[in-house]
Amino acid sequence: MVALRVTVVLFLVCLCLGGLGLLVSAGRLSGVERQKLEVHKHLNRLNKPPIKTIQSPDGDIIDCIHISHQPAFDHPFLKDHKIQMRPSYHPEGLFDENKVSSSSSGSKKERTNPITQLWHMNGRCPEDTIPVRRTKEEDILRASSVKRYGKKKHRSIPKPRSPDPDFINQSGHQHAIAYVEGDKYYGAKATINVWEPKIQQPNEFSLSQLWILGGSFGEDLNSIEAGWQVSPDLYGDNNTRLFTYWTSDAYQATGCYNLLCSGFIQINSEIAMGASISPVSAYRNSQYDISILVWKDPKEGNWWMQFGSDYVLGYWPSFLFSYLADSASMIEWGGEVVNSEPDGQHTTTQMGSGHFPEEGFGKSSYFRNIQVVDSSNNLKSPKGLGTFTEQSNCYDVQTGSNGDWGHYFYFGGPGRNPNCQ
Numbered sequence: 001m002v003a004l005r006v007t008v009v010l011f012l013v014c015l016c017l018g019g020l021g022l023l024v025s026a027g028r029l030s031g032v033e034r035q036k037l038e039v040h041k042h043l044n045r046l047n048k049p050p051i052k053t054i055q056s057p058d059g060d061i062i063d064c065i066h067i068s069h070q071p072a073f074d075h076p077f078l079k080d081h082k083i084q085m086r087p088s089y090h091p092e093g094l095f096d097e098n099k100v101s102s103s104s105s106g107s108k109k110e111r112t113n114p115i116t117q118l119w120h121m122n123g124r125c126p127e128d129t130i131p132v133r134r135t136k137e138e139d140i141l142r143a144s145s146v147k148r149y150g151k152k153k154h155r156s157i158p159k160p161r162s163p164d165p166d167f168i169n170q171s172g173h174q175h176a177i178a179y180v181e182g183d184k185y186y187g188a189k190a191t192i193n194v195w196e197p198k199i200q201q202p203n204e205f206s207l208s209q210l211w212i213l214g215g216s217f218g219e220d221l222n223s224i225e226a227g228w229q230v231s232p233d234l235y236g237d238n239n240t241r242l243f244t245y246w247t248s249d250a251y252q253a254t255g256c257y258n259l260l261c262s263g264f265i266q267i268n269s270e271i272a273m274g275a276s277i278s279p280v281s282a283y284r285n286s287q288y289d290i291s292i293l294v295w296k297d298p299k300e301g302n303w304w305m306q307f308g309s310d311y312v313l314g315y316w317p318s319f320l321f322s323y324l325a326d327s328a329s330m331i332e333w334g335g336e337v338v339n340s341e342p343d344g345q346h347t348t349t350q351m352g353s354g355h356f357p358e359e360g361f362g363k364s365s366y367f368r369n370i371q372v373v374d375s376s377n378n379l380k381s382p383k384g385l386g387t388f389t390e391q392s393n394c395y396d397v398q399t400g401s402n403g404d405w406g407h408y409f410y411f412g413g414p415g416r417n418p419n420c421q
């Protein structure tokens with residue numbers, strides 16, 4: 001009798017637990033399904049119907065999207081926007097890239113080479129389309145949430161003049177940069193050495209870029225950024241990729257990488273944002289670099305971007321910004337890595353080539369021919385160039401100038417080493 005009662009009670013307990021289990025798993029299932037739905041909705045927003053599709057050797061899919069169907073036009077303010085197919089003005093005083101390479105080809109030591117994007121090996125996009133790197137489900141699933149996909153996780157602007165240790169050290173971002181401030185700037189240019197730095201942790205990245213900054217370092221900071229990056233989190237591999245970023249509120253609600261939100265309007269059919277660039281430089285071997293120019297069209301007010309001497313990629317409409325709708329207050333050039341300190345030690349993630357500036361050409365990474373655009377739309381040498389790094393024993397920067405390279409600097413380092421633990 002007692003045994004029977006125990007059995008019945010046990011049976012009931014089991015039923016209850018079983019039911020609970022079912023309830024829990026039903027709840028979990030619908031959560032997963034809700035997330036799946038959200039991810040697919042976001043994929044549909046980002047991936048517009050292609051006119052042609054190109055499979056890149058690195059696993060990327062490049063979709064050729066009709067220029068008027070690009071993500072920018074999802075923005076309510078851009079519904080009736082008339083695409084500018086070219087800037088009204090280019091800045092005056094552009095360094096003639098061909099002249100630079102022919103004059104430096106005489107000196108074998110500092111010869112640099114042209115560069116393309118990997119997907120070009122398998123085809124090109126037709127006229128009136130733009131190449132867009134297709135976002136895959138796993139790309140979004142690597143982000144902390146659908147909403148954060150394509151956005152920076154932290155504020156990450158190096159703040160040279162008044163270093164705020166909490167700000168710099170808490171976010172774990174480390175920089176080695178050159179910068180100018182104290183004037184009104186209408187653009188910036190640089191030729192950036194391309195490498196493939198090693199990344200220790202998948203949640204870390206390493207990049208080389210220029211920053212066009214407007215406003216103070218508050219909640220409403222405006223920033224336009226362009227360069228190359230290695231970011232396993234964003235792209236799912238360790239390839240070196242061309243990228244842009246923009247924000248008008250210090251990385252909070254507005255802005256994103258590449259074309260991952262409405263903002264940047266692309267007009268170019270040959271260069272894909274976020275696609276791999278190839279080849280990359282090798283230590284004591286061939287050196288490759290890319291030129292990036294960002295400037296404000298004095299007539300329309302839009303911020304344009306040019307890649308190399310031939311590719312005008314497109315523009316950020318002026319209305320996206322507050323301070324940058326007028327001008328920039330600071331320009332920065334250089335490298336940034338995330339130090340996530342996984343084991344309490346400094347990361348071994350490399351910046352630039354992973355070698356310090358002292359090593360020079362062919363070993364350390366460089367920015368050359370750095371210039372700013374002034375209020376008369378002229379490209380000028382930067383005046384009063386400063387440098388900044390949080391821990392020069394981990395990553396450092398050294399400036400110089402000469403006839404061929406104008407103002408330049410070497411930067412970067414290996415991260416963890418006997419002097420950086």
Ligand SMILES: *[C@@H]1O[C@H](CO)[C@@H](O)[C@H](O)[C@H]1NC(C)=O
Nearest residue numbers: 163164165166168169390391
């Ligand atoms: C950041 O932290 C490192 C090590 O903890 C320290 O050496 C460095 O001075 C700090 N940087 C700034 C700008 O406070």
Ligand SMILES: *[C@@H]1O[C@H](CO)[C@@H](O)[C@H](O)[C@H]1NC(C)=O
Nearest residue numbers: 198199200201232236237238
């Ligand atoms: C990226 O490089 C790290 C080592 O630096 C390696 O552990 C990781 O597997 C690589 N990731 C991919 C996707 O190749």
